[in-house]
Amino acid sequence: MGERDSDASMTRQRSGFAIFGSVLLAALATTGCVEHDEAMRTTGVSAVHLPDVRTPIPLGPEARQEHRAVMQQHLETIQAIVAALADEDYRLAQGLTESHLGFFMHRQAMARQNPEHFPAAYHDLAMAHHEAAEKMAEAMPSRDLKRILPQFNNLLKACVACHLEYKLRSS
Ligand code: HEC
Structure with a gap:
């Protein structure tokens, strides 16, 4: 029991x-x-x-290769800018930003790639990205990370925004 x-x-x-x-x-x-x-x-x-909701941009193999080279260079530039900032070399950081990510780069990219292959909204995102880069370059002479980093953040946001919208292939 x-x-x-x-x-x-x-x-x-x-x-x-x-x-x-x-x-x-x-x-x-x-x-x-x-x-x-x-x-x-x-x-x-x-x-x-x-979920992959990106719009594909159909490009030929050469144009794709060219686009990829620019993107790889973008990422390398970001790395080099961070290295320059860590070294407190604001002049180098400014030069890298201006020459590789600003409007100068935009003109070069336009000359090398066929702009008509890209949708208008893609160009808007690209311009927003170059504009953000110019703003970041302008903040460099302040040598003040509190002013530079918010601009850096805006620049990276522009990279992210486009990557969420577009891809090169449909797969
Ligand atoms: C206006 C649009 C746009 C902007 C701005 C942009 N990208 Fe891209 N990026 C693309 C597209 C489209 C691809 C191809 C993605 C795919 O097909 O999956 C790409 C691919 C890449 C790749 C992969 C390259 C490879 O080897 O395949 C890297 C790295 C990259 N981007 C870095 C960057 C960085 C860093 C920035 C900002 C400084 C940036 N991108 C800004 C559109 C953009």
């Missing part, structure tokens, strides 16, 4: 644990989601598994 009682209470306890466990798991799962959403809201970083 006593044994059965304790069995029964064990069973009750176990199912109690089971219920508690599932509630806890559910709570953890929900908090996880909330935290994830919260992270997205506060950090502004998109989920890794974004």
Whole structure:
């Protein structure tokens, strides 16, 4: 009798644990989601598994190669600018920004690529990007990261904005 009682209470306890466990798991799962959403809201970083809603720009192999070279250079320039800022070489940072990301670069890219292959909205995003670069270059002589970094942020936002909108292939 006593044994059965304790069995029964064990069973009750176990199912109690089971219920508690599932509630806890559910709570953890929900908090996880909330935290994830919260992270997205506060950090502004998109989920890794974004649905691909980008507009494809059909380019021939040569134009694609040219575009890719410009993009690779953009990223290398960003790296070199960060290195220059870390060295407090604001003049170099300004020169790199102006010559590789500003309107000068825009004219070069236009001359080398066929602008008519790109949609008008793509050109707007490209111009916004060059404009952001010019603003960042203008902030360099201040030698003040509090003034430079917000412009740097705007420049990177312009990279991100275009990458979310366009891709080169349809696949
Ligand atoms: C006006 C549009 C636009 C802007 C601005 C832009 N990109 Fe791109 N970038 C593209 C497109 C389109 C691709 C091809 C993506 C694809 O097909 O998946 C690309 C690809 C790339 C790649 C991959 C190249 C490879 O090897 O395939 C890198 C790196 C890159 N961009 C860096 C940058 C950086 C850094 C910036 C800002 C300084 C920037 N891009 C600004 C449109 C843009």
